[in-house]
Amino acid sequence: MAVARGSVAGVLALAKLRELDVTWRLLRAEHADVVAGLLGAHLGGETRRMPAEDLVELLDADFDALRGQGFDLPRSATAYVTEWRTGGFLLRRPAEDSRGETLELSPEALTAIRTLGSLAEPRSSVTESRLASIAAQVHRLAIEVDPDVERRVTALRAERDELDARIARLQAGEVDAPDPDRVAEGIRDVLQQAQEMPTDFGRVRARFETLNRDLRERIVQADDSDRHVLDEVFRGVDVITDSDEGRSFAAFTALVLDPAVGAALEEDLDLLVASPGGSGLTASERRFLSRFLGTLRDHGREVQSVVTTFARGLRRYVQTQEFQREQALRRLVQETLALGIDAARSTKPYRETGVELPLSSLTVRSAGAVALFHPGELDASAPIVDRPPTPVDLAALRAIARETEVDWEELRGAVAAVLAHRGSASVADVIAARPATQGVASVAGLVTLASETDAEATGEEDVTWRGLDAVERRARIPRLVFHEVPG
Known part of the structure; x- marks a missing residue:
């Protein structure tokens, strides 16, 4: 009965392993050949980690080629990458030099890919070099753990004598060429372990x-x-x-x-x-x-x-x-x-409590659902109509300019006309003699012109003008005096 209980325990342990182990899950996956072949080629060699978008792009091209060979791969590369990541075949990590993420094979997936690779290209596991390596390692460990000091010393002296003999043969010119097949066998054993x-x-x-x-x-x-x-x-x-x-x-x-x-x-x-x-x-x-x-x-x-x-x-x-x-x-x-x-x-778990918990109004959507604007889809089917040129109305253009620009020429002319009859005049004097045709813009323009002539303020004065809406307005401004016409 002890043997039976041990056998049942072993089966139960393997059954649990079959459900939880990622290596076993990959080996019995529906597309195990696709997973192992593609991921092994892209992430199992010198490249161990790759940006997620680069891997998806490579897999898209691989899937197109495999579908041409008769493989049933109905979903997109992004969907399969998500499935493989959820299954534990791929590990996702944040990229160090960007805001994206990288993907790499999990250790269990690497083990499964190595197992399938050994089935595709079987190598002899019982080789002379491997047995010699095991024997040499066992011998070294045996020397280290041997409690008899004399035996340890004898074994070490034997190794020393053998090395001295090999050195003497080499110095005497006796060089034994190693068997290339044995060397190749040892190199491949080292390569497999590496x-x-x-x-x-x-x-x-x-x-x-x-x-x-x-x-x-x-x-x-x-x-x-x-x-x-x-x-x-x-x-x-x-x-x-x-x-x-x-x-x-x-x-x-x-x-x-x-x-x-x-x-x-x-x-x-x-x-x-x-x-x-x-x-x-x-x-x-x-x-x-x-x-x-x-x-x-x-x-x-x-x-x-x-x-x-x-x-x-x-x-x-x-x-x-x-x-x-x-x-x-x-x-x-x-x-x-x-x-x-x-x-x-x-209390039953489905009984209504009368308490309402408002949910967040944030709508979470995938970035893949965002549709980019395509300029080619813009409807430009209406015919283009040519309009005949019309003559320019200079008066209308002048009116538009006066609404948006200060008429500096008019203001300089007003200052020159006032100074022609008197030696000096303040801003209020100019406005009293020549009304502000542009309203507050004329007042601000005269103040600006007076400032450009380095006129110094000698107190304050009241200015009265009638705006474009015919409403009379008043303001107190610095008293700036013109002694010459501003340039």
Whole structure:
């Protein structure tokens, strides 16, 4: 019966995994071949992240080509991208250099694409180089954990003697050319493991995101007897950085960013690619190996930036006491639920309460529903009628100009006529002798002309004029005296 219970438990665990695991969901999706083929080509190679609009544009062209090959893809690329994002195949993140968003494959989707890729291009998993690598690693671990010091010393001396013998043979000119097939086999094993590294980075980033969310939930749910995380953050400890995942990733990043390690790794990769065994590599495989260390550094810096951002955000979340508002909201929600449970014993949930809650009047619409104006749709079918030219009425033009412009020539003529009979005259004197034909515009024009002659104000005076509506008006203005006709 124990075996039966274990078998049933295993089936139940797999059934739960089938419903929740994104990798399994992609493998049994209706268009799994389309998802894996297109997303793997656009986001599974050297390009790991792309603006959403660029990916949609590429997929539109791919869908047109696939429909021509008989694939049933009735919806648009935008609809499929939304479905794949909801299904967990794509991750959406805000773009760093714009207001848009970027899309990238989730770690689970990358795993599924790798699995399907291994089915399409099967490779032998039992190779001599892989077995030799496993044996060498097991041997090194066995030496490190062996409690017998004498055996450890003997094993290390044997390794040293073997290295000395190889050095002596090389110095004597005995150079054994490696088998190109074995070298190629080892390179492909290394390549296969290296291609899995970006997936591991994606899992690390997802793990840090989950850890950040869990820590915030613990802070909100913490009571007076469980405030360990809160106290740690208040003391300035980066809980995320000091977690097991944070310490492991920090050690890995330090190793990758070590200049000595990086230089040695790049030199070794260049030797492998240039060796006879590397001649069978494709151009994409050569490019991947040549950029491998740079890719690791880029992913490492990206994840390190995410860790730092999460740690700072968590500290700011606590220090600004934002968590207290969420704690208060959580208590209110719990109290409301408790009251609802009590009320459910005597009140039906569909009973009318008589309380009206006005909803927001904001209408949320998709940006895709906005229709752009098309100038070509403007109705210009009415014929254009040519009007014969008419003679210009100079009197009418002059009248229009006087309504909009000050008649400076008329004002200068009025000043000249008054000064011809007297040595000086103020603005009021000019208006009294020559009426203001433009109303207040004539008064303002005379004041402007007097100011241009550097006339100084010698007190104030009253000015009376009759406006264009024949109504008499009066104003008090500075007394400005003309001694000459303004130019």
